[in-house]
Amino acid sequence: MREKGIFISFEGPDGAGKTSVLRVILDRLKPILKDRLLITREPGGVNNRVAENIRNIVLSSDYDEIDSRTEVLLFAAARRQHLVQTIIPALKEGKVVISDRYVDSSIAYQGGGRQIGVQKVSDINFFATEGILPDKTIYFKVRSEVGIERINSTRTNEINRLDNAAIEFHKRVNETYLSLVEAGNQRFEIVNAEESIEKVVEETWQIIKKIIGS
Numbered sequence: 001m002r003e004k005g006i007f008i009s010f011e012g013p014d015g016a017g018k019t020s021v022l023r024v025i026l027d028r029l030k031p032i033l034k035d036r037l038l039i040t041r042e043p044g045g046v047n048n049r050v051a052e053n054i055r056n057i058v059l060s061s062d063y064d065e066i067d068s069r070t071e072v073l074l075f076a077a078a079r080r081q082h083l084v085q086t087i088i089p090a091l092k093e094g095k096v097v098i099s100d101r102y103v104d105s106s107i108a109y110q111g112g113g114r115q116i117g118v119q120k121v122s123d124i125n126f127f128a129t130e131g132i133l134p135d136k137t138i139y140f141k142v143r144s145e146v147g148i149e150r151i152n153s154t155r156t157n158e159i160n161r162l163d164n165a166a167i168e169f170h171k172r173v174n175e176t177y178l179s180l181v182e183a184g185n186q187r188f189e190i191v192n193a194e195e196s197i198e199k200v201v202e203e204t205w206q207i208i209k210k211i212i213g214s
């Protein structure tokens, strides 16, 4: 299906630093890869109206009536559109595609976090992606307490602090992620995301340089 290009995903729980690191990596990769670079993210995706509109629904607090299986299907639908309209065409043009989150996020958040079940969510996503996985997934490993603390410290007052249910949710997400990484294979590269942001950037950069062979 894709002969050229390299597909990389960034995964890890909230507060792991994926987006912060990717911002720095973008600045380093741009001069090297120029127009051979596509940075995108899920849910949604660059130049993708359908996936971005689904993003607005799934991330909005306006739709708190959303059923958990509906949520699984919407994430998978957005991913399908992202894959066929954004990711695959870029790979066919030989680009390096880096996506901030991809299929492992659904398995960890909906499968584990929302307790839909890892197998069910994997099956739905296999349909959506036809089994297309990243060449490499960089996993930002951080203990739940550390990730939650980072999220909490960006909030302004006690009322906004995560409640117990949210903390339990985050722990299930983290455990499911770790089981994927541990059961996993050559696809995963693990970064110690508890280090300073500078160190996490450096570790990620070394991995990316190796992947793109430069």
Ligand SMILES: Nc1ncnc2c1ncn2[C@@H]1O[C@H](COP(=O)(O)OP(=O)(O)OP(=O)(O)O)[C@@H](O)[C@H]1O
Binding pocket: 012, 013, 014, 015, 016, 017, 018, 019, 020, 021, 150, 151, 154, 193, 194, 195, 196, 197, 198, 200
């Ligand atoms: N290594 C780090 N040390 C300390 N703070 C960090 C580190 N990495 C990120 N942060 C801070 O943690 C917060 C979350 O970071 P960021 O948004 O990059 O995480 P993320 O993995 O993209 O999370 P999400 O999944 O919620 O998008 C930010 O306030 C960021 O500045």
Ligand SMILES: [Mg+2]
Binding pocket: 018, 019, 020, 100
């Ligand atoms: Mg982020």
